[in-house]
Amino acid sequence: MTTSKQISRESLNALQARLQGAIIAPGDPGYDSARMAWNLSVQQFPAAVIMAADTADVAEAVRFARQAGLKVGVQATGHNVIRPADGSLLINTSQMAGVSVDAAARTARIEAGAQWGAVLAKTQAAGLAPLLGSSPGVGAVAYTLGGGLGWLARKYGLAADTARSFEVVTADGRTLHVSQNENADLFWGLRGGGGGFALVTAMEIDLFPVTTIFGGNLVYPAALAGEVLRRYREWIGSLPLEFTTSVALMNLPPLPMVPEFLRGKSVIMVRGCHCGAPEEGQALLQPWLDWQAPVANLFHPMPFSDVAQVSNDPHDPVPGHTTGAWLRDLSDSVLDTLVEYGVSNNGSSPLVSTEVRHVAGAMASGDRNAAAFPGRDQSFLLGAVGMAPTPELHARVVAFSNTFKRALQPHISGLYVNFVEGQEAREAAADSYPPETLQRLAALKAQYDPDHLLDYSYQFITGHDVA
Ligand SMILES: Cc1cc2nc3c(=O)[nH]c(=O)nc-3n(C[C@H](O)[C@H](O)[C@H](O)COP(=O)(O)OP(=O)(O)OC[C@H]3O[C@@H](n4cnc5c(N)ncnc54)[C@H](O)[C@@H]3O)c2cc1C
Known part of the structure; x- marks a missing residue:
């Protein structure tokens, strides 16, 4: 080509x-x-x-x-x-990967190409934690521009709310410092509206005093999926904000990267990260152990620097397709649909992972006028991932994911921009924002990039009319 x-x-x-x-x-x-x-x-x-x-x-x-x-x-x-x-x-930007930590101020300055893993290593050495997500290989800056919800989300909120300032290059080649006091309109847009308005070269974020967590997975057979999902719905109602959890239907490929006891199996996992006293986390998990012994209990106290063990996302490049949405409830109908599409019976589902994260908590109390992020009142975040090593399989995963989301449509309350990609992100990102936020974001684009030079963002921002 x-x-x-x-x-x-x-x-x-x-x-x-x-x-x-x-x-x-x-x-x-x-x-x-x-x-x-x-x-x-x-x-x-x-x-x-x-x-x-x-x-x-x-x-x-x-x-x-x-x-x-x-x-x-x-x-x-x-x-x-x-x-x-x-x-x-x-x-x-991958070579612009500098990270520096100011332990006294509890902040980090992070260059555009730094991955969360590098930020985590530097901040943990100072006894501090950033609000990274499930994968240390994800870029810290773009994650934050979309909102950023990770394993400390319920207690500490959104990564975008931790951004103190951005350094950017604008479409006319100027460098600007962007904060609550300088170029405040852009500061608002970059916190949840994505990076389509200016190219971020570095950001400064707040850090939190987290060094030890109680985290991991309980693994149950997929045959129990319906019951585990219903128990999960009940369980999370009583959890403190220290416990961020999810439930994931997994169809694990028969590959060496998967632990042997899970290879080629369909299972349901109850995941979590408790950032309070480990014995409290253990006690909060006990109802599951009293109910039924899992196939494996992988929860244990661990340094926060090992938090990637909780989701165990692939590190090396993989061919895949991701989609997601905010779910307004976990009604029986939603749970049955998750089982129908998320559990593979003889290859019926091409999805590797169908996960619902419980994210209600600190993000709801962030300043609503200070950031473009639209999802503060959401509680449940669906993410679904399929592996797609060939164009044909990619098309199958996309078609399957679309059907899955149509089945969930009455329960979908919007999109989370970090959990949609490619064509869906371009065309449907506008569904993530209320009309007044869309208007304000479009006005920002018109102000900072009227010629649409920066072409890597959502259609409502870039003004493209081609898919
Ligand atoms: C395995 C995996 C796990 C994830 N886990 C989480 C999670 O736990 N929580 C969560 O909230 N999200 C999560 N995400 C979503 C992730 O936050 C987004 O995919 C994020 O946009 C990735 O950023 P990147 O820099 O790694 O990717 P890239 O593809 O390099 O960038 C993503 C987008 O941002 C733009 N961009 C990149 N750099 C800049 C810049 N400097 N200035 C302006 N725009 C820029 C790019 O053009 C592109 O459109 C996950 C994604 C994956 C694949």
Whole structure:
């Protein structure tokens, strides 16, 4: 496949002379790995990839794209490619991965390409924790721009609420500091509205004093799924905010990366992370153990630095499709639909994981006027993931996920932008926001990027009319 726009080698050479990082263009060795995303199902063919080394590189690349008539894409890891960067100048931030911690102020400054795992390591060394999500391989910045709900969500809330400031490069190549006091409109939009208004080069976030958790999974056979889901619904009603939990229907592939006792099996897992005293977490889990011995009880006290063990998300790149939604209730009808679509009987479901996270808690008390994030009153977050190693399987997972979500439609109360990707994210992200927030976000785009140069976001922001 060729790019829709070719840039001359001379102009790229001239740009290279102004950059610290490398430019990788079609035909160069390394182009095929530079254009890849963590999600291997994504195929994108940028006009060139800029491996940005610093903010000056990002600003230079944005100005170059404007002059060359190219759109701009940006990628830290490629966990959530909203619009493939076909024919665009793709700014890859993975080398801008600096993290510094101010232990006294309980803050961290995080560059655009840093992954949560690196942030976690640095902050835990200072006895502090960021509000990372389930996977340490996810980019900290884009996660935060979408809201950001992880294993401390009920107690400490949204990652977006922890952002104190952003450093950005705007579509006209300026660098701006963005906070409650400077460019406050942009600060509001970047906290939950995604990154389509300006390219974030770094952010400063608040940290929390969490070093030990009681976390893990109880594994039950999928045959008990209906009963486990009903017990889960009851159980969470009595849990304190220290306990963030989820319930996940898993159809585990017969692969070496899966523990042997789970390989090729369908199971239901009750997951959780309790950030209070471990013995309190243990006592709160006891009703499950009194009810029925699980196939495995993987809960134990652990350093927060090991929190990735709770979800055990894949670290290495995989081909997949993710979808999700806020669920307004866990009625019997919802639970039956989860079992119908989430448990695979002889290959009936191509989903690997169908998880409902219980997220009600601290995010509800965040300042509603301070951030564009629209989901503060939501309680239940559905995420469904299927593996898709071929285009045919990808199409099957997408079609199945769409049917699943149609079956749940009466109970869906909106989308969480971090849990939708690709075409669904482009076309349906507007369903995430109330009309007045949509209007305000569109006005921000018009103010900061009237020519729609930054082309990597949702359709209502980029103004695209093509899927
Ligand atoms: C395995 C897995 C686990 C996850 N767990 C959670 C979870 O627990 N909680 C949660 O809330 N979310 C979770 N997510 C969703 C995740 O937060 C989003 O996918 C997030 O957008 C990924 O960011 P990234 O930088 O890794 O990916 P990328 O694909 O690199 O970026 C994602 C989007 O942000 C844009 N972007 C990237 N960098 C910038 C920048 N510097 N400035 C402006 N825009 C930018 C990109 O153009 C793209 O549209 C998970 C996703 C996966 C795949």
